[in-house]
Amino acid sequence: MSAPSWEKKPILFLLLATATILVGTIVTMVLPFAWVNSEEERIAGITPYAPLELEGRDVYIREGCNNCHTQTVRPLVAEVVRYGDYSRSGEFVYDRPHLWGSRRTGPDLARIGGKYPDAWHFQHMAEPQSIVPRSNMPAYAFLSAQGVDPSGIRRKMEVLGFPFTEEQLDALAGKTEMDALVAYMQKLGRDLPRGEGSTPVAPTELTNPFAGDAAAVAEGALLYTEHCASCHGADQQGGIGPELTDGWDDGDLFSLIYAGVPEGGMPGFSSLGQERVWKIVNYLQSGGR
Numbered sequence: 432m433s434a435p436s437w438e439k440k441p442i443l444f445l446l447l448a449t450a451t452i453l454v455g456t457i458v459t460m461v462l463p464f465a466w467v468n469s470e471e472e473r474i475a476g477i478t479p480y481a482p483l484e485l486e487g488r489d490v491y492i493r494e495g496c497n498n499c500h501t502q503t504v505r506p507l508v509a510e511v512v513r514y515g516d517y518s519r520s521g522e523f524v525y526d527r528p529h530l531w532g533s534r535r536t537g538p539d540l541a542r543i544g545g546k547y548p549d550a551w552h553f554q555h556m557a558e559p560q561s562i563v564p565r566s567n568m569p570a571y572a573f574l575s576a577q578g579v580d581p582s583g584i585r586r587k588m589e590v591l592g593f594p595f596t597e598e599q600l601d602a603l604a605g606k607t608e609m610d611a612l613v614a615y616m617q618k619l620g621r622d623l624p625r626g627e628g629s630t631p632v633a634p635t636e637l638t639n640p641f642a643g644d645a646a647a648v649a650e651g652a653l654l655y656t657e658h659c660a661s662c663h664g665a666d667q668q669g670g671i672g673p674e675l676t677d678g679w680d681d682g683d684l685f686s687l688i689y690a691g692v693p694e695g696g697m698p699g700f701s702s703l704g705q706e707r708v709w710k711i712v713n714y715l716q717s718g719g720r
């Protein structure tokens with residue numbers, strides 16, 4: 432059996448092989464690169480990092496946070512429900528290098544900005560188990576003792592060509608690496624216009640399905656301890672979030688917990704599902720506080 436004739440012609444073979452690889456390169460690298468940089472893929476409102484945020488990003492890389500956390504939400508229903516709108520290529524134009532990651536020991540952080548108040552992050556970073564008892568995230572309390580270096584940050588901003596003002600640099604005096612990391616957390620996903628589906632809409636049919644159900648109250652108490660106590664205190668006395676008081680209408684309370692108060696630092700709990708949220712409502716309304 433003789434080989435096809437072109438295999439015996441080294442120059443022709445070389446040219447064909449090069450052409451094949453070139454086509455592959457163009458399709459998988461050059462075109463996506465051109466798309467990312469095209470006007471349509473640019474997302475209005477995405478801004479470069481401010482000096483403190485940029486420093487926080489470097490602390491994030493140095494501490495290896497990306498070994499446990501991804502920063503990209505895939506376009507899968509389960510991910511969008513849990514983390515928010517899926518990631519677009521245009522979001523990462525100022526990320527050099529990007530920190531998408533490939534392994535999730537902890538949750539995705541692409542949409543963490545604004546999910547919690549600063550106070551939550553300071554406490555969680557210093558001692559994650561004080562908020563999520565079974566967390567295996569290490570404590571980073573030592574970052575509060577390490578100051579940032581304004582002149583180094585200035586150089587980084589200049590090298591990256593990010594805009595900054597002298598006031599921003601002056602404000603770095605006395606800041607710690609912890610401040611920087613929290614500022615960076617609050618920046619992630621913040622610039623993205625909130626698309627449809629990113630704010631959960633509370634259902635309109637609001638009848639308490641568990642009214643007078645003692646078992647639901649008991650389950651609600653456990654859910655409260657797991658999801659709410661870190662901010663509202665074990666006895667609803669308040670802490671990072673306000674004290675929880677009586678006098679709520681069932682439906683109003685349900686809607687508030689389900690959708691959250693995004694601009695006030697209260698996360699929405701639609702991901703728990705309506706039944707669990709109703710159980711928490713019944714617990715809070717049971718006067719078991």
Ligand code: HEC
Pocket residue numbers: 490491494495496497498499500536537538539540543546559560563566567568569571612616
């Ligand atoms: C060993 C793996 C691990 C490392 C390293 C790690 N984390 Fe985590 N992280 C977790 C786990 C697990 C959770 C979920 C439980 C919790 O909230 O503590 C988490 C939760 C979080 C959350 C809350 C996410 C949410 O939506 O509730 C933030 C913010 C966070 N980590 C930031 C960081 C930062 C910043 C670093 C680096 C300084 C870091 N993590 C390092 C495992 C890790």
Ligand code: HEC
Pocket residue numbers: 546547548551655658659660661662663671672673674675676684687688692694695696697698700711
């Ligand atoms: C990350 C911290 C945090 C967590 C976790 C949290 N909350 Fe909140 N919550 C807040 C903050 C902050 C506010 C104040 C929001 C505002 O109105 O500006 C708030 C407000 C509220 C209010 C309105 C209080 C009032 O008097 O206006 C209720 C009710 C409430 N939360 C219930 C819950 C329940 C139930 C859970 C658990 C499913 C929960 N929260 C989890 C931070 C949190």
